[in-house]
Amino acid sequence: xxxxxxxxxxxxxxxxxxxxxxxxxxxxxxxxxxxxxxxxxxxxxxxxxxxxxxxxxxxxxxxxxxxxxxxxxxxxxxxxxxxxxxxxxxxxxxxxxxxxxxxxxxxxxxxxxxxxxxxxxxxxxxxxxxxxxxxxxxxxxxxxxxxxxxxxxxxxxxxxxxxxxxxxxxxxxxxxxxxxxxxxxxxxxxxxxxxxxxxxxxxxxxxxxxxxxxxxxxxxxxxxxxxxxxxxxxxxxxxxxxxxxxxxxxxxxxxxxxxxxxxxxxxxxxxxxxxxxxxxxxxxxxxxxxxxxxxxxxxxxxxxxxxxxxxxxxxxxxxxxxxxxxxxxxxxxxxxxxxxxxxxxxxxxxxxxxxxxxxxxxxxxxxxxxxxxxxxxxxxxxxxxxxxxxxxxxxxxxxxxxxxxxxxxxxxxxxxxxxxxxxxxxxxxxxxxxxxxxxxxxxxxxxxxxxxxxxxxxxxxxxxxxxxxxxxxxxxxxxxxxxxxxxxxxxxxxxxxxxxxxxxxxxxxxxxxxxxxxxxxxxxxxxxxxxxxxxxxxxxxxxxxxxxxxxxxxxxxxxxxxxxxxxxxxxxxxxxxxxxxxxxxxxxxxxxxxxxxxxxxxxxxxxxxxxxxxxxxxxxxxxxxxxxxxxxxxxxxxxxxxxxxxxxxxxxxxxxxxxxxxxxxxxxxxx
Ligand code: BDP
Numbered sequence: 001x002x003x004x005x006x007x008x009x010x011x012x013x014x015x016x017x018x019x020x021x022x023x024x025x026x027x028x029x030x031x032x033x034x035x036x037x038x039x040x041x042x043x044x045x046x047x048x049x050x051x052x053x054x055x056x057x058x059x060x061x062x063x064x065x066x067x068x069x070x071x072x073x074x075x076x077x078x079x080x081x082x083x084x085x086x087x088x089x090x091x092x093x094x095x096x097x098x099x100x101x102x103x104x105x106x107x108x109x110x111x112x113x114x115x116x117x118x119x120x121x122x123x124x125x126x127x128x129x130x131x132x133x134x135x136x137x138x139x140x141x142x143x144x145x146x147x148x149x150x151x152x153x154x155x156x157x158x159x160x161x162x163x164x165x166x167x168x169x170x171x172x173x174x175x176x177x178x179x180x181x182x183x184x185x186x187x188x189x190x191x192x193x194x195x196x197x198x199x200x201x202x203x204x205x206x207x208x209x210x211x212x213x214x215x216x217x218x219x220x221x222x223x224x225x226x227x228x229x230x231x232x233x234x235x236x237x238x239x240x241x242x243x244x245x246x247x248x249x250x251x252x253x254x255x256x257x258x259x260x261x262x263x264x265x266x267x268x269x270x271x272x273x274x275x276x277x278x279x280x281x282x283x284x285x286x287x288x289x290x291x292x293x294x295x296x297x298x299x300x301x302x303x304x305x306x307x308x309x310x311x312x313x314x315x316x317x318x319x320x321x322x323x324x325x326x327x328x329x330x331x332x333x334x335x336x337x338x339x340x341x342x343x344x345x346x347x348x349x350x351x352x353x354x355x356x357x358x359x360x361x362x363x364x365x366x367x368x369x370x371x372x373x374x375x376x377x378x379x380x381x382x383x384x385x386x387x388x389x390x391x392x393x394x395x396x397x398x399x400x401x402x403x404x405x406x407x408x409x410x411x412x413x414x415x416x417x418x419x420x421x422x423x424x425x426x427x428x429x430x431x432x433x434x435x436x437x438x439x440x441x442x443x444x445x446x447x448x449x450x451x452x453x454x455x456x457x458x459x460x461x462x463x464x465x466x467x468x469x470x471x472x473x474x475x476x477x478x479x480x481x482x483x484x485x486x487x488x489x490x491x492x493x494x495x496x497x498x499x500x501x502x503x504x505x506x507x508x509x510x511x512x513x514x515x516x517x518x519x520x521x522x523x524x525x526x527x528x529x530x531x532x533x534x535x536x537x538x539x540x541x542x543x544x545x546x547x548x549x550x551x552x553x554x555x556x557x558x559x560x561x562x563x564x565x566x567x568x569x570x571x572x573x574x575x576x577x578x579x580x581x582x583x584x585x586x587x588x589x590x591x592x593x594x595x596x597x598x599x600x601x602x603x604x605x606x607x608x609x610x611x612x613x614x615x616x617x618x619x620x621x622x623x624x625x626x627x628x629x630x631x632x633x634x635x636x637x638x639x640x641x642x643x644x645x646x647x648x649x650x651x652x653x654x655x656x657x658x659x660x661x662x663x664x665x666x667x668x669x670x671x
Contacts, residue, residue, distance in 0.1 A: 001607035003423030006167050006431050007458040010039035010107045021084070023050040027205045028092035031166075032099040039103050043112040046084040047102070049095050056080070057088050063118070064088065070174075070207075071120030072098025074105075076113060085115055093174075093207040100170040108457040119443065122401040125292070125328070125357065125411030126441035127175035127211065128168070129257065130418070134187060139180050140363050140497075140668040142370035143419030143426035148178060153195035157202055164418070165206035171438030175209045177413075181259035181296065182670065183213040185221040188242060197249040209254035211294070216258060216278065217266035218242070229271035230281035243285040255291035256282055257330070257413075262299045275299075275315065276322040283324040292409060294357060295323075297331045297347060300511065307527075307534035308511040309335040313346050317539075320351040328357040328411050333383045335536070338415075339489040340367050340480045341379070343558050346539035348396045349388030355402050357411035358383065362433045364417070365497050365668070367479045370426025372621040373595060373614070374479045375472035377436040377448030384444045389541030397444035412441040427617055428610050431459065432472065449473060463605045471595045478595070480557075481588025482625040484632075485581055487526070487561035490517040491632070496666035499624070500631040503659060518560070520639045524567055525577070526560035537562060556580075567640045579645045581636070585629040586648065592618065592625045631658035 017037040022029045029049050036047055050057050052064040056079055064073055072089040079086065087098040101117055131139040132146035149158055168176070178196055179187045186192055200210040219225040219238040228235055246253050260267025260278055268278030279295040286293065300311045316329060323329065329351065334342025338361035348356060360380055367374045384397040394404070402410035414437040417425045425431045432455045439451050449469065456468040483500070484491045491502040491514045505515040519527055529536035530549050537548040547553045551563045556571065567578040575583060596618040603611055630651035633644070638655050651658075 001609050003428050003431065003610055003613075004163075006424060007435055007455055008039075008167065008170055009458065010041075010103060012038060012040050013042055016040065019044065019046055021046070021048045023048065023054050023056075026092050028096050028207070031205055032087070032092075032096045035096075035103065035166075035170075036099050039107070041106055041112065044085065044106070046082065047099075048079055048084045048086050049099065050086060050088055051092070051095070052088050052090050054088075057086065060086075062086075062088065064090070066120065067094065067118070068120050070094050070097060070172075072101060072118065074098050074102050074115055074117040076115045096169060096207060097172060104170075104454065104458065108454050109462070121172060121442045122397075122403075122444060123410045123412045123441050125175055125254075125294075125409065125413075126173045126438065127177060127254075127294075127357075127411060127413045128173055128362075128416040128418070128437075129177045129181065129213075129359070129413050130416045131180040131182075131363075132178065133180050134184055134192070138419055138668065139182060139670050140361075140365040140415070141417075141419050142363060142667050143417060143424060143430070144421040145419060147418060147420055148195075148199065150192070150195055154198035157198060160420075161199060161202040162206075165203045165208050167424075167434075168208055168438065169206040171435055172442035173438045174207050175211055175254050176203065176416075177211040177213055177254075177257045177294075179213045181213045181257060182263070182265065183215040183259070185215045185218040187212055188214065188218050188222060188246075190245070193246055193249050196246075200250045200253070204252065209252055210250060211254035211257055212246075214256040214258050214282065215266065216260050216268070227271065228266060230268045230273050230277045231271070236281050236284065239282055239285040243289065243291065247286075247289040247291075251289075253286075253289065253291060255286045255293055255326070257294045257296070258282065259296050259298065261301070262296065274319060274322075276319045279327045279329075280322075280324045283327045287324070287326050292326045292328060293324075294328050294330045294411065294413065296359070297329050298337075298359070305510050307529065307536050308516075309527075309529065310534060310536045310539060313350065313539045316347060317350055319354075321353040323354050325408065328355045328409055330357045330359050330411075330413055332359045332361075333380075335539075336489060338366055340374075340476070340483055341382075341487070341557060342489060343561060344383045344386040344388075344396050346536075348386075348399045349390035349394060349541065350539070352390075352405045355407040355409045355411065356400060357413055358396070358400055359413045359415065360437060361415040362417040362437050363415050363668075364430075364433070366492060367476070367483075368621065368624065369498065369667070370417070370430050371617050372479060372624065373427070373429045373471070373618060374476045375429065375436070375448075375452060376433045376476060377440075377451050378473065378476050380436060380440050381446075381448045384440065387544075389544040400444065412437075412444070414438075414441070423610075423613075428459065428614055429472070429475075431455075460602075461605045464602050467598050467602055471598050474591055475595060478588045478591035478625070481584045481591065482628045483588075485584035485588070486556060486577075487558040488518055489561065490514055493663055496663045496669055498663045498666050499661070500628045500635075500658065502632055502635050503655075519564055520636065522640060524565050524569070525636070525640075526564040527562070528564040529562045533564065567642060578636075578640065578642050582633065582645055582648055585633060589622075589625045589629050592622045596622060626652075627658075631655075631661075634658055 261269040456465040493501040634651040634655040
């Protein structure tokens, strides 16, 4: 029991394909049928898979009109005089999703009689971004090597490719970007297109499209052109013919993802063209084939050192309205970079003419890699549920589903946490983050707790579910507390992004240094983003900007993100800022101890292999939470000269000891 089966562990006592009727057979419905045969409990006597245009379904006059391409309806009905559970929708893909929904319903305690389920995805493109390199390594990947064995592709079809597609289909993911945003041009050469085409063939029956990250300078590197200027007709022609070539191999190719003019990547700014010029040029290459371009807004330039948090908005907001219809702008959930907590990105709600696709990081680059237990459901929903203040009651989820602005396109991206480890994600609990991303991409209005419960019931014995959910729900907050409470961010070890290093100040670019973010000195700590500082708050809607202008009305969890305050500043909790920080570091460490105790109680109901790995990982997390807490406190005290509150345990070592500690060879580091 090594976790390979993910949340798809249900097994029928006797597989019974004859209980499942398919009215008009097709490859996708064959998959749906096999899924049901494999997992349907004995309590279900009959299931019928039929398209909504099947005359017998039409006859039932079910509410199928608003299901769209992918929505499903699952109902107990009477067909030809007999009761059956009908799974229907306007496409075979919808029926596949409906079949998985039925199994989920049954596996999470739903009754087998009187079933009435219906759901239509709110977001069209539900995409995993793999930061997988052609050499088999994964940037920021903590679950082993890349799943894609580029070396043996296109000949060898590893059965895991199918299992991967199946797992994704079960939660509604319908797209995958195969290669790292820090892209090599080679991925666009004929041999690599053929390899991608094989993966596309494997994924297609599961409703999953393949996309590629495109290196903007490929026309120079592969095409021998002198420039990659998007306004140069020869450049545009090169991309058009490249797109034609890809579509000949992959007729349903999804399109390109582009990281441009960010962290050394080439882009249109190299030629004084705008991001819109670059995106539109590529968009026109794929448009004749129905493809899209997902253009990332993750940019920051060393030319604008004032506040990294402001740069994407400064660069992209003026471009609203200038992108072609098949461009989505992909915006990280927060304004900096996947920190354990960031306020939502101010672009959400501020570019109504452009489909904005949030980018979440499922792999936990800044939250303890795969080893620490941190359920990201609450991080995702905190952003999705945030009020933008741009329109009455508008949440980030409302922005991204695109309905209010009548966008034809909508999307959500998650940087995958998947590798070749047997358990796919490096730990059992990490599977929940993949699961939660998929479920929220389908419906960004779901609750993190409900998703946790669903996942727990499918992943473990039902007797474990309550405790598992109790462990998961506060787990991300624990990481926030022991790594950077009260809105602090970017305090981690540089390059590896592991462990504490708030003291680092000597890296080449100012915004690579933790001291740039916390700005601690003898008097106080925090980044002043109000009008007296960088004025980043002005990028939010006026109502929010007003709220963030005053530390009294700024949520405590975001306090030091927006304000530089005296260590002695009195908080609503009744503690000074310094005492509250210490309190939270301790709370984070204590929360890990609680999780470990809760996990201990599950030993009798969890299989030995999965139980032991998690137990060991919790020990690692305990040790490292303490490391974060001790190192951080030692450093803050060296700056503020303040004593610890009475009764608080001093750090186990002095600051120099922590500063001397290195983490060489951490996984996931870019080469
Ligand atoms: C940062 C990672 C870096 C990525 C970059 C990105 O440290 O490896 O390339 O984001 O999103 O979080 O492009």
